[in-house]
Amino acid sequence: MLADGFHDIPPGKVAMVVTYLEMKEPRSRHVPLPDGLIFEEIHPDVASYRSLIRRVGDDWLWYGRTLKSDAELGAILTNPGTQIFTISKDGVAEAILELDFRQAGACELAYFGVTSKLIGTGAGAYLMDRAVEYAFARPITRFHLHTCTIDSPQALSFYQRSGFKPTKQRIEIAEDPRIHHGYDRALAPHVPIFDT
Secondary structure, eight states, X not given: OOOSSOOOOOTTEEEEEEEEEEESSOOOOOOOOOTTEEEEEXXXXXXXXXXXXXXXXXXXXXXXXXXXXXXXXXXXXXXXXXXXXXXXXXXXXXXXXXXXXXXXXXXXXXXXXXXXXXXXXXXXXXXXXHHHHHHHTSSOSEEEEEEETTSOTTHHHHHHXXXXXXEEEEEEEXXXXXXXXXXXXXXXXXXXXXXX
């Protein structure tokens, strides 16, 4: 248990407040798919998955999946409890919606986001409607996710507007992927780098 007050973050690390949210019954905003976009389920191989998740998440230092081995990531992607969708523009995937049904009675919104090409178009709201629809199409009682303070500043309020309710918060400290894992140091300028 952390005591009240300030706590130093070690060099080479990033710290974030992680908020957990859940939805117990479906809620949809009935947002239409913007013109010129295509929503579809995809079955990416490891390389194309990594490419997509980096394009969507690099600005927010998404690293959880990219640091897994090919075997670990391949096992997730081919698991029948994993469903992945995208929204394409001009034939290029510009979004990721990953649903994880591996826990009985629940669905985790494992990854969700759009590239800068779709921000502000309404594609994210449409994608969330599909997330809720596909999650509750299965026999679940809980749809859950987590987000953190190094993610998009709009993420938490977006999830709450979509019907998710916060359930708890935690502090996470992790290796800064820009220092330890070869990520471009120019990524996520909203997160300071503290070199070792």
